[in-house]
Amino acid sequence: MADIIVDDGLLVAYADNQxxxxxxxxxxxxxxxxxxxxxxxxxxxxSGAILRANLDVGQEVIPDHIRHRILMLDQQIxxxxxxxxxxxxDFTRDNGLLEIPAFLRRSTVEDSSLSFSxxxxxxxxxxxFQNDVEIPNFGTITPNDSFSIVWASPLDGDxxxxxxxxDNRKLLFSGKALNxxxxxxxxxxxxxxxxELKLEIxxxxxxxxxxxxxxxxxxxxxxxxxxxxxxxxxxxxxxxKKEFGDCLVTQGYKTETSYPLxxxxxxxxxxxxxxxxxxxxxxxxEKLGFDWVA
Amino acid sequence: xxxxxxxxxxxxxLMKYSRSLTKGNYAAEDLVMEVITKILESAERIDPDTNLxxxxxxxxxxxxxxxxxxDKKTISEIKVSGExxxxxxxxxxxxxxxxxxxxxxxxxNLGFKCKEILVLFGIGSSYKEIASLLDVKIGTxxxxxxxxxxxxxxQLEAS
Numbered sequence: 365m366a367d368i369i370v371d372d373g374l375l376v377a378y379a380d381n382q383x384x385x386x387x388x389x390x391x392x393x394x395x396x397x398x399x400x401x402x403x404x405x406x407x408x409x410x411s412g413a414i415l416r417a418n419l420d421v422g423q424e425v426i427p428d429h430i431r432h433r434i435l436m437l438d439q440q441i442x443x444x445x446x447x448x449x450x451x452x453x454d455f456t457r458d459n460g461l462l463e464i465p466a467f468l469r470r471s472t473v474e475d476s477s478l479s480f481s482x483x484x485x486x487x488x489x490x491x492x493f494q495n496d497v498e499i500p501n502f503g504t505i506t507p508n509d510s511f512s513i514v515w516a517s518p519l520d521g522d523x524x525x526x527x528x529x530x531d532n533r534k535l536l537f538s539g540k541a542l543n544x545x546x547x548x549x550x551x552x553x554x555x556x557x558x559x560e561l562k563l564e565i566x567x568x569x570x571x572x573x574x575x576x577x578x579x580x581x582x583x584x585x586x587x588x589x590x591x592x593x594x595x596x597x598x599x600x601x602x603x604x605k606k607e608f609g610d611c612l613v614t615q616g617y618k619t620e621t622s623y624p625l626x627x628x629x630x631x632x633x634x635x636x637x638x639x640x641x642x643x644x645x646x647x648x649x650e651k652l653g654f655d656w657v658a
Numbered sequence: 659x660x661x662x663x664x665x666x667x668x669x670x671x672l673m674k675y676s677r678s679l680t681k682g683n684y685a686a687e688d689l690v691m692e693v694i695t696k697i698l699e700s701a702e703r704i705d706p707d708t709n710l711x712x713x714x715x716x717x718x719x720x721x722x723x724x725x726x727x728x729d730k731k732t733i734s735e736i737k738v739s740g741e742x743x744x745x746x747x748x749x750x751x752x753x754x755x756x757x758x759x760x761x762x763x764x765x766x767n768l769g770f771k772c773k774e775i776l777v778l779f780g781i782g783s784s785y786k787e788i789a790s791l792l793d794v795k796i797g798t799x800x801x802x803x804x805x806x807x808x809x810x811x812x813q814l815e816a817s
Contacts, residue, residue: 433691
């Protein structure tokens with residue numbers, strides 16, 4: 365039988381099982397008649413086995429926090445694509461000093477976009493936030509200001525905010541959030557210097573496993589002096605009554621200028637129920653025929 | 659295509675390849691995450707039929723080389739086996755290796771091109787995929803693979 369020439373390239377490809385049947389047959393014929401080729405094949409087989417054994421991707425398992433980070437990142441990017449940029453120009457300052465609520469303490473600030481994100485919320489022990497924080501190039505937000513939180517988790521969930529003073533744990537606010545929606549936190553969620561706020565967030569994924577999100581993006585969308593804010597709401601309600609003849613604002617209603625009148629009314633009812641609204645404001649609203657029960 | 663879940667599935671391969679470039683676990687993870695972020699951000703512009711694994715590996719290599727250039731890290735061009743190859747001489751290994759450090763050292767000694775082709779094979783890429791990733795003919799893969807395997811065998815026997 366004539367010698368069949370098999371070069372090293374073909375032989376290593378044979379060793380690595382990269383040849384088609386015709387090529388394999390050719391190499392196998394050559395191997396039968398060449399001891400040196402067989403020796404070389406053994407070396408290729410050995411080095412291939414070492415590479416596979418040491419670089420076996422089966423040994424590499426993606427850590428849960430990386431998996432979670434990729435999924436969060438994906439959701440965040442998708443959301444940024446579809447969500448219009450939020451207006452933040454309506455921020456006002458009171459004597460140049462606004463104080464931010466304490467539970468934004470451990471947040472990071474993305475320059476002037478006024479976005480915040482919690483970096484680490486422990487799964488078993490929710491983070492405790494305390495003290496105030498100042499937003500660079502902006503100031504701080506006072507406890508009298510209201511704010512909204514953008515729920516940027518890819519999952520739907522419940523959230524609760526507790527005020528903790530010593531051993532006392534008081535539920536300040538709780539609600540539900542859908543993916544990408546706003547958690548509108550009413551002005552009553554305020555922080556005193558001695559207390560702590562605990563933000564607990566429970567979410568369920570598609571497999572119904574309860575987890576607590578590790579990363580939440582927060583965005584202050586509208587901060588105004590509380591009095592100005594109330595007066596704006598009252599004047600919007602006044603305009604509504606002039607136009608429609610009553611104060612029966614439907615749920616979710618926003619004015620032509622996108623003012624969330626329905627939300628403002630809910631806040632008044634909540635404050636009334638919890639006895640946090642000033643007597644003078646009660647009178648002014650009742651004079652308009654405002655109904656305290658929804 | 660569900661880019662996020664596909665990237666999660668191929669993450670082990672990307673990490674193995676990234677480690678072969680960066681020589682450090684943390685640096686490798688950063689590199690992979692940077693590429694994953696870029697892919698997710700540009701997902702709308704990527705053809706759904708694209709082989710995402712090949713795309714990501716290519717992106718990792720390009721990103722790494724760009725970073726090296728940008729950071730002006732010490733890269734020396736050396737000649738091995740008549741080929742011009744790059745060898746990273748900066749040691750930024752601040753993490754631990756999860757695989758054999760001996761093999762890692764040997765691969766580093768073989769130079770960039772050998773290390774690259776051997777790692778790609780080791781993580782399960784076929785010759786055809788390697789040819790596509792490196793933008794060379796399959797015959798080139800076969801000849802380079804045989805040379806690099808010879809070098810690897812020599813180094814293993816000497817160690």
